[in-house]
Amino acid sequence: MSDVVKLTDMRLKEFTAEVERRSGQRISQCYQCGKCSSGCPMAFAMDIDPARIMRLIQLGLRDDVLKSNTIWICAACQTCTTRCPQEVEIAHVMDTLRIMALEAGYTDSERETVEALSQFVENIERRGRVFEPELALRLNIALGRPFKDFGRGLQLFARGKLPMLPEKIKGLKELRSIWEKVKKLERVEGERHVNAHETQHS
């Protein structure tokens, strides 16, 4: 059995509000029918199913939500969003939760996933298009297992499925400036919320 949740103290209404605001979704609309969870192709691997994540957001239980592996397991397939009878874009909420978890440093539950996502993003940012051999190598190094899947990589090479050199794209400069802008926006948003938390807790 879990510990008792003293709602009057532990319910972080600002967390609920932040998720609602940043995702643009009304989490209070969720009436816990469970359709999202029952149709989720990844639910088997999640520690907390999507419907319950919505419930925990409603109750303002921030740690439970951000620590869960659910937000990283989510494949963003949008099945839940498509089917939700209350028009909650659950997959979008998962996006928001991932951003918030990164900001708050909650990345332990799925380190590999988090690392893979970060490397992927970094790769695109730098090159404009993913260069797979480099991505694999960097990820392996970051996770401290440089030779994982090395044999398979060679096989792919042999059949011409992995490029030798990275491809160049047009307009890399423009892409970078978009990237910078998004990052800046995120930073501002993140700081605003961190500040909000601090003022409310002081």
Place this chain on the structure above:
Amino acid sequence: MPRIGVFVCHCGVNIAATVDVERVKDELAKHPGVVYSTDYRYVCSDPGQKLIQDAIREHNLTGVVVAACSPCMHEATFRTACASVGLNPYLCEMANIREHCSWVHQDKEAATRKAIELTRIMVEKVKRNQELYPIYIDVTKRALVIGGGIAGIQAALDIADGGYDVVLVEREPSIGGHMAQLSETFPTLDCSQCILTPKMVQVRQHQKIKLYTYSVVEDVRGYIGNFEVTIRKKARSVREDLCTGCGLCMQRCPARRDGIPSEFDRGLGTRPAIYTPFPQAVPNVPVIDREHCRYFTEGKCRVCERVCPVKAIDYEQQDEFVTERVGAIIVATGYELISPSLYGEYGSGRFKDVIDGLQFERLLSASGPTGGKVLRPSDGKEAKVVVFIACVGSRDRAKGIPYCSKICCMYIAKHALLFKHRVHDGESYVFYMDIRAGGKGYDEFVRRAIEEEGACYIRGRVSRIYESNGKLIVKGMDTLSGKLIEVEADIVVLATAMRPSDGFEELARKLRIPYDEYGFFSEAHPKLRPVETTTAGVFLAGACQAPKDIPESVAQASAAASKVLGIFGAPRIEREPTIAVVNETTCTGCFDCERVCPYNAVERKEIRDRRGNLIKVVSSVNPGLCEGCGACVAACRNKSVDLRGFSDEQIFAQLSAIAI
């Protein structure tokens, strides 16, 4: 010689699949007295009825037996069909080979034999049936409505608007009922008093309505169309004919300082000893609460008498009895809430800040003891966190109340919403098991409370409430997240179960109407006769029948009123002639029948000779009251009572038909 026609119905496959209807037809054709026997797919259809009518004409039938469904379904259909071609309807009977046979058996051979036997039995009865003619009764075209809540008010107004006189009896000093106590009403948030008080005023002003408040129904005699009702007008100690409702007496009453708990405010406010329950009371005439009045308890005071400018105070007033003759009665006695003391674990009675739904209504009400501010009853501080607990007593088999009280889901949502309107930074938590919001605009209303007004709904029953540092700690569980939950509340509102008003047993006895195991009055049929009782001329409206909200109560009240108007609209009432009759020659006057009759239908009749000398006193059955139950027939020691249409001779003939 009897000439009986038999019509065996297939009822599609309902009967034909389990009973060999053709064999039933053939076997019955051989039965003595049967001159015509046939089968048909649906005898109740138009062509089916025509079949019967043609056979009556062609074969000159003296009796008809339809072997089909239950007589509850189609007896009237077939009897009317027979009557239309000149056969007395009471010479037509139904043998039930569906509910009593095909539906409950699987073995076709055995079921067929049983169907043959059931039909034969009925043929034997019909052979001995006599022509009967309906009884007609004159009607007193005035109605009695018992209970002056919203249901009673609506019923009274509808009947009165229909042009008939109404007597409305209310036991409290004012009409209005529980609706007058409510702050706002779901799902539209109309101010309850604002929509109710115009109707109350209409009642008072209506030429056709005679209003008795602070009065109870003492006795009911008679039967449909002809009831005689005795009403006890409790001593008000204030003369209604003189009082102007100035209110001076209430202002000056010294008991005001002692603070007598106000019933209307459910103990959250106080009132003087001479009082009206609320400012818009109808009639606006106070009563003296003799239990708390100084003059009545200590023998001195008489302040109200001194200040009354019109000398309306009358300490000597006694209860008064009046008799009213009416033709129909509507019971609208409403509901009460169960005592929360049933729940020790919720600390009710011990913790002042644990209150019930109606008390919270009074806190929310602008005319309530706090002027609409949500203040804790214990220390008068504004509540910031309110917990609502649904299903307190309802749906709790262990507490003996397995039914759903139906209105709580909605009023809790309303409470949570209104609390947010009153206390903007307040938080409300609702512990619930299911949200039952079936009704026009109801679910949308609950969603509004949750989505827009931020009510935090937690699915689970609260296990216990205890006090800590002046706060109420509510322990429950959220089964949706699987978390154990604790909330620190300022006020806890228990949505306690609805139960029938006090005194339902006594009233049921007076009216001879049945009630269920919880005391709610029983309707004659749960689907098809929802506003009638099994006693002719007595109808139900509102929460005295089952938990109901305002729209439903009003709808039922109007339905009951239309039933009454239906009776009043007809020149006379037609009643079934299947009633008991006494053979006055053999009756010895033991009056056992009188004792067993549940409808008080047996009267004593004096038999005199030509010179007027009393020979004997015998029983006589009042045809207006008799419901034909047959209890008197069974009780009579020398077979002096018989039931028309069910005579001993007929029953014995049926029994011997089984032996064939």
